Amino acid sequence: MSSDTKSEEKHLENGCWIYGRFYGSWKHGTYVFPIDSEELERLDIFHKCFLVARGEPFSAPIARRSPKIMDLGTGTGIWPISLAEEIPRGVTSKQFDIEEPIWDSLLTDCDLIHMRMLLGSIQTDLWPQIYGNVFEHLAPDHGYIEHVEIDWTPRWQGDDQPKNSSFQRWSELFLSSMDKSNRSARVVPAKTEQLIKAAGFADVEQKVFQAFVCPWTSDSHEQDVAHWFNLALSRSFETLSMMPLIKKQGLTYEEVGKLCARAREEICILHNHAFCNIHVWTARKP
Numbered sequence: 001m002s003s004d005t006k007s008e009e010k011h012l013e014n015g016c017w018i019y020g021r022f023y024g025s026w027k028h029g030t031y032v033f034p035i036d037s038e039e040l041e042r043l044d045i046f047h048k049c050f051l052v053a054r055g056e057p058f059s060a061p062i063a064r065r066s067p068k069i070m071d072l073g074t075g076t077g078i079w080p081i082s083l084a085e086e087i088p089r090g091v092t093s094k095q096f097d098i099e100e101p102i103w104d105s106l107l108t109d110c111d112l113i114h115m116r117m118l119l120g121s122i123q124t125d126l127w128p129q130i131y132g133n134v135f136e137h138l139a140p141d142h143g144y145i146e147h148v149e150i151d152w153t154p155r156w157q158g159d160d161q162p163k164n165s166s167f168q169r170w171s172e173l174f175l176s177s178m179d180k181s182n183r184s185a186r187v188v189p190a191k192t193e194q195l196i197k198a199a200g201f202a203d204v205e206q207k208v209f210q211a212f213v214c215p216w217t218s219d220s221h222e223q224d225v226a227h228w229f230n231l232a233l234s235r236s237f238e239t240l241s242m243m244p245l246i247k248k249q250g251l252t253y254e255e256v257g258k259l260c261a262r263a264r265e266e267i268c269i270l271h272n273h274a275f276c277n278i279h280v281w282t283a284r285k286p
Contacts, residue, residue: 019242019253031121032181032243042235043075046117047082049228050148052221053209053278057083060112060144060282067111070137072098073118098133099126109139116148120178120185120240131199138285145201145285151187151277152240154213160273166262167213167274170237173251173259177244185240187279201283209278213267229276234264 015024015035022036033039051057057079067087071080096106099122113134122130134145152175154167161168178185189206196204213233215226237260245251251259266272 045232072115143285177248204283
């Protein structure tokens with residue numbers, strides 16, 4: 001396939017094909033991630049990775065026997081669907097733009113409002129509004145928010161960081177691109193905690209889980225997490241960064257592809273002890 005063919009936009013009623021991936025017409029140009037079958041599969045793999053890493057679908061305490069739960073930015077719907085098998089009639093899913101200032105059509109008095117991997121999808125300056133709306137739709141005293149994100153910045157144990165890491169270079173360019181798009185994908189724990197508290201929440205807690213990029217460790221649980229994270233991350237490089245790096249960094253399709261290929265190869269080297277942090281924030285509406 002020629003470079004011209006790869007970059008050609010083929011428009012359909014509900015989106016367009018560009019660079020070999022399908023992008024939706026909803027917020028076209030601002031929501032920069034594809035919505036095709038490859039992306040849906042990637043999100044489902046991440047769901048499995050989170051479940052293995054955490055050992056539970058959520059950690060917020062639920063007071064009622066039949067809780068009312070809402071999942072924001074639900075993606076493929078795998079989280080609420082799997083949860084509904086354990087808690088029948090406890091989960092609802094509704095198509096809605098959570099960047100809208102008013103959420104009148106959504107559930108109120110929820111026991112749990114869950115959101116996961118939304119950094120990069122939300123306009124940066126709208127996060128106070130998002131947390132405020134979550135607060136308003138939770139039940140007083142026992143309603144909880146749970147927010148889960150991956151920090152795409154790679155870290156290494158000790159002095160194991162390789163020189164000229166392609167993974168690190170990819171991370172820097174991707175995060176910089178999303179900053180320029182006013183849809184930051186950066187995890188800043190202190191800032192997130194500050195925003196959650198400012199919305200009125202109490203009992204704010206943060207848990208951090210390490211996810212190694214390859215299963216080099218002898219710990220069986222860490223190996224399981226690494227297997228799933230490696231698979232999910234391998235499918236994330238081009239998916240997350242193709243459009244941002246072309247639009248905001250001026251790279252070509254071929255340049256982005258080569259960088260992603262090098263990063264993908266790097267995370268499969270067993271003596272590479274890189275990891276990413278998974279952050280989970282929970283807080284209660286008093």
